[in-house]
Amino acid sequence: MRSFRPWPLLLSALPCSPFIGVLLAQPRETAWTPEKTLSSIRIDGAYNVRLAAAEPLVRDPVEMCWDAEGACYVADMIDYPLGGPDGVPLSRVQRLIDTDGDGAFDRAATFADKLDHVQGLLPHEGGLIATTRTQVLFLKDTDGDGVADVRRPLIAGFNPSFSQLQVASPRWGPDGEVYFNNGLDSKQIYPVAGDGSEGAKTDIARTNLRWNPETGALHAAAGFGQYGGGFDDWGRHYCSSNRSPVMFAVVPPETLAGTTAPARQPWENIAPHGPASRVFPLQITHTTSDAHSGTNTSACGLGVYRGHLMPELAGEIFVCDPTGQLITRFRRPEAHGGSLTTSRTGNQTEFFRSSDEWCRPVNITTGPDGALYVCDIYRRFIDHARFFPDDFVKSHDMRTGENEGRIWKIVPKGVTPEKPTAAPKDTAGLITWLSHPNAWQRETAQRLLRERATTPEALRSTLDALAESKPPTPLGKLHTLWLHATLSGRAGVTEPLLSLTENAPPELAENIVLIAHRHPAYFGKETRETASRAAMSGGTRARMLALLTTRSTAAEVPSTIRALLAATDDLDDPWFQQAVMVHLAGHTGRFTGDLLAGPFADKAADTRSAFIRDLAAMTAASKDKEDLTVLLASLRTAPGELRWWKAAVLEGLAQGLPKAGVKSLAEFASVPPPGEGDPRAEIPGLLEKAGKIIADASLPDELRIASMPLLSQQPYEAAAPVLKDLVSGRQPAAISRAAFAIVRKHGAKKTAPLLYEILPTANPALRQEIIAMLGNDPGTLPDMLQRMDRGEVPKSLVDAESRWRFLQSKDATIKGLAEKLFERPADDRAGVITAYLPAADVKGDSGRGKELFTQLCSTCHTYQGHGSSVGPDISDVRAKDKRALINDILDPNRMIEARWSAYMVKMKDGRMLSGIIDSDTPAAVVLKMPGGVSETISRADISSMESHDASLMPVGLEGGITVSQMADLLAFLRGETPTK
Incomplete structure (x- = not known):
């Protein structure tokens, strides 16, 4: 029972009648x-x-x-x-x-x-x-x-x-x-x-x-x-x-x-x-x-x-x-x-x-x-x-x-199971079943005990019987605790079964934590301590759940919670890191300062850098001055030395300060001027140090990339020459990608002159990112289309999704330019497909096909390690018939599941973003966009968000590919040997 539609971006439709006989071998008829x-x-x-x-x-x-x-x-x-x-x-x-x-x-x-x-x-x-x-x-x-x-x-x-x-x-x-x-x-x-x-x-x-x-x-x-x-x-x-x-x-x-x-x-x-x-x-x-x-x-x-x-x-x-x-x-x-x-x-x-x-x-x-x-x-x-x-x-x-x-x-083999028997009719028998080795008996007993406790007398009798029971197994304790907690709430909360929470194995400890979360009155004054004790003996998962399901105030972090936070091994796990941030939201600076004063700061790792950055961003955004002061004090460790975690702290501050009303890290470091002993005085020197590290090609790429986010804290005019050199193509690819991320942060309006300067010599992937940047900003889009109309910028650089979006624009100027530059896709998709079917019978050049894949498809798909993972990896399409692939490419919207629909997100700052919803929470969405770029967007920054009920790659790819080029692309996708 499935939806057989996992590939909506490039390979999203199923065969049409012109080639169904080729695609499907007929299954047996009887x-x-x-x-x-x-x-x-x-x-x-x-x-x-x-x-x-x-x-x-x-x-x-x-x-x-x-x-x-x-x-x-x-x-x-x-x-x-x-x-x-x-x-x-x-x-x-x-x-x-x-x-x-x-x-x-x-x-x-x-x-x-x-x-x-x-x-x-x-x-x-x-x-x-x-x-x-x-x-x-x-x-x-x-x-x-x-x-x-x-x-x-x-x-x-x-x-x-x-x-x-x-x-x-x-x-x-x-x-x-x-x-x-x-x-x-x-x-x-x-x-x-x-x-x-x-x-x-x-x-x-x-x-x-x-x-x-x-x-x-x-x-x-x-x-x-x-x-x-x-x-x-x-x-x-x-x-x-x-x-x-x-x-x-x-x-x-x-x-x-x-x-x-x-x-x-x-x-x-x-x-x-x-x-x-x-x-x-x-x-x-x-x-x-x-x-x-x-x-x-x-x-x-x-x-x-x-x-x-x-x-x-x-x-x-x-x-x-x-x-x-x-x-x-x-x-x-x-x-x-x-x-x-x-x-x-x-x-x-x-x-x-x-x-x-x-x-x-x-x-x-x-x-x-x-x-x-x-x-x-x-x-x-x-x-x-x-x-x-x-x-x-x-x-x-x-x-x-x-x-x-x-x-x-x-x-x-050799075993004949016993015939199932009916559940016991009495309460005592059902309570015995709560420890049965088979799950059906346990779940049935728990359900029936809950369903039968419909009167005050039956409820009290059941609660008393559960309180007097002594479950012989951990699973019996699990069902007894959940049932007792559920019925206890119905009865106005009775004495909890605390004895069943002692010496709990890890799996039961997880449930004790969750019971305390779902029934916060059940353990009474002992709720937090009971959950914390269980968590300490329950492993990383139980400790993570204990943090997620409780909150500490700035003035009070209980000793048991401090013990949970002190587990350094746990802090390398992304799920545990998330739990820490949720638990301490609003006062993360104190924790971060303590963390950086301990062994956690001795070992650099990408996950650790991301954790420190996020903690610092939350601290800066919280407007808690005392909490921020504790975090800033850590910058006085090894004065003038840019350690890995200092770069992460500064990057986080830069991300969080605008949410607290401070425009930039530079403003924060200078207004008001820092006095003697003010750790803000460290920031300008660290930023200058970062600039030198970034520009020094003799240093390891990892160190340069770790310092790269700090370049965005310099005025754009000062950073532009360095950025131009870093994205020029003379640097390693990883350095160029990190540098362009900084360019993106400065926005298309400010960086447009640089973008047009580097566009002619940029590699295909970078060209696509540049065009996407200019095309997503309403302040630069008209100029970009006008340059294309004048022949200064190739219109072929605009992908099918963007063409379709421009053609649908409600802005008369944008729509008019788009209609002048790009033909509307033909409504007769079957006719288009028929016109391209000859490509299936032509031997293509997979070498040229690889170039086409990079140009047309790699912004959303990966194939044999090439491309961006916005949509699914399509490395396993080699077995598919070429006629079916033609249909998939030219009619991508024949059937689309909701989870793969393209979304158009209009930001309050005027930007228009389109992509796939990668993650969706009450606070934010993560949008995965062509080119492999992901952006976490706060719901507070979204003006509107609309599903197109269509693939991210809409119809119209034929506007950028000939029949012979289609044969080349098919040869690449099918893994054929390149023509010498």
């Missing part, structure tokens, strides 16, 4: 029997695969779960991909029954039908939560006939452009809330109350979400998953999406809000992804993602093994890839600073593989019996029909396989 498919499956390890269910019991299964009675329910997404022919929803939920107890289901009853693309299931209050295309529903049978007579919306407002982008993967978190993958297309959603009234609309885009079943509140959750997600035993949430098999929700997003710390997204890929991901199918089958053959293209259905039947797999992560008929196994994640990391197992093999090209594993989950269950949607075509040309869809039944579907069961 299905295999379940028995034949079973014989085609290979499993890595001492495990057996058994058939648990097949058609007609299930059709197109995509998700399964078990209720408190041990009954199995399956979501059959029969609508996929485009719905039924008459528009009536076809999806259903089946209840599967094993009458003879042999571990295979032999009967089925339809629990709910006529659902709209049902995709996720989760037990809740005697019924099921079901995710569909436009709503999250609650389904329940109240009259005992086995059919859901309640069908009530819980959350609504979803309207994905197609079903592969919809909300999915509902999972209970240890906090008693339901976590969803938000898909890739959701924007404004709202909860629905029991009486049908709509709650407040919420903008939750580009992030997963969590829903509180008691209050109906919706909140952002870390991650950006599509289909497939789950928790491990310790409440760590993972998700998957296409080319990203394992993404980890590192921190709660709300902990990063309301701070002046630099923006950072709260999740990250912890396994190889994109071109770095590798898959090893038994055979290569053809899909519309052939360009990325051998890598993940449809990573989905992520599941963490959480059972007792196969302890050697505990905590390992399994990810499906239906285009390769396989499931990859990833090792149990290990600590990596404040985050985690994992790697795949198997030597060029997979955990699960099939040679049946219709076999499409899309989901994997741990059952109550400890077995692994695999949902196999079993389809001839798994790519969504929207990614095929209309002619192909009309001539082929894209729903072939809609009457088939299989569920596979993986168990150890």
Whole structure:
């Protein structure tokens, strides 16, 4: 269940009808029997695969779960991909029954039908939560006939452009809330109350979400998953999406809000992804993602093994890839600073593989019996029909396989799991289950205890029973603590179970910190100390969470927090650095001064320089004079000597001072004139020292680059001669790039004479940056277009995206010049493509193609190490048919996912920036722009931000490339040998 659209910038569209027969080898036309498919499956390890269910019991299964009675329910997404022919929803939920107890289901009853693309299931209050295309529903049978007579919306407002982008993967978190993958297309959603009234609309885009079943509140959750997600035993949430098999929700997003710390997204890929991901199918089958053959293209259905039947797999992560008929196994994640990391197992093999090209594993989950269950949607075509040309869809039944579907069961060889049993009816039995070795029993017990505590008497009885229990395992303590804290708040807060927080292992320590965050009244006066004690014994991750979830005032930094901040090894981790900045926001100078007086200052590193720079910037922007004084005092260490950290401090001051009303570092150093002993007196000498270091070509490049940001603190008139020399092409490339970053900071209006002077001799990448600079500033754009009109500047330097933007301008002068200089792209894209198809049959010169790639494509893409990583690395397009590549290049907007849309950001200073949103937080966005330039933009500086719902590279590339040049570009992209 994926969107097969990971490459929207250069390779963003799928084949058109003129060459579909060349692109796609026709898959087999008939299905295999379940028995034949079973014989085609290979499993890595001492495990057996058994058939648990097949058609007609299930059709197109995509998700399964078990209720408190041990009954199995399956979501059959029969609508996929485009719905039924008459528009009536076809999806259903089946209840599967094993009458003879042999571990295979032999009967089925339809629990709910006529659902709209049902995709996720989760037990809740005697019924099921079901995710569909436009709503999250609650389904329940109240009259005992086995059919859901309640069908009530819980959350609504979803309207994905197609079903592969919809909300999915509902999972209970240890906090008693339901976590969803938000898909890739959701924007404004709202909860629905029991009486049908709509709650407040919420903008939750580009992030997963969590829903509180008691209050109906919706909140952002870390991650950006599509289909497939789950928790491990310790409440760590993972998700998957296409080319990203394992993404980890590192921190709660709300902990990063309301701070002046630099923006950072709260999740990250912890396994190889994109071109770095590798898959090893038994055979290569053809899909519309052939360009990325051998890598993940449809990573989905992520599941963490959480059972007792196969302890050697505990905590390992399994990810499906239906285009390769396989499931990859990833090792149990290990600590990596404040985050985690994992790697795949198997030597060029997979955990699960099939040679049946219709076999499409899309989901994997741990059952109550400890077995692994695999949902196999079993389809001839798994790519969504929207990614095929209309002619192909009309001539082929894209729903072939809609009457088939299989569920596979993986168990150890020679082992027959016990049949699942119903949950205990009594409180004592459920509390015992909180320490069960299988996750389904633990989660079911926690859920039922919470759901049954609906009266004051039941609530008090449950709380007392939990308080008297003595969980025998750390996992039992985890569930007991979360449940007790949740119910305690409902009861007005009762005595916390402090004894369970003592001597906690690292994973439990993380949860103690998070409980203190989510239930701040639970531990009472002991909250901060309890969280800090747990953090000190919990490793870098627990310490990071403790800092993120608390704040210290300028006057008070508790001793326990000081101990957390003193861990030098932690301070080299970027996640921990972020936590420090969030925790100390508003008074970072005192901490920075102490840090620079210790061993941290002895060792230079890029991450350390960035950390000191950001701390100094926050200090300067805070307007706390006493805090700033402490930081400045550090400059008196080794007077006159420009150490690495002094350069970082000065750069940070220069960035932060304008936010405090001081125009420049030079002004700060001289107004009022520094008196005796004033550390500001050190600044002019350090800046002069930096200038000499930068200009001295005999010094190491690293030292020159570290000093480079200080050049921006000199008046432009004084810095211009040095900058001209540094970007002239006579310097190493790294020096030139660093110098041009300084030019960019001075702005296009001020630097325009220098830009035009160096433009004729600049390398291709620098020329593109110069044109982008001049074109993004409304003060220099008219002059640039007029120079092009006079023939003084080649109009060919303007990329397709900028041409399109100029042609859409609301400024009559800009629009008129653009229409005079650039032709509007033809609306008939099919006609344009047809005109360029002969390039596929011409032998091109890949050497010339490389030059074209540098000129036309490298601002957004990397290929074999060349270019800029704005869009994805396209090194793996070598396998793609040339006709398909022509279509991709000339019609880049045939299908675009929301996450790859180009955004136009209008700044309050008049600049217009366009790019891809790389990170989005309440405080700022990080915009990735052509040329590989990233800019962190405070939301306070944004006038407007609008998605174009189009690729960053719009149509019109034919305006800059001939048919013969297209043949050269194709030769380069296909890796052909250059012509001698």
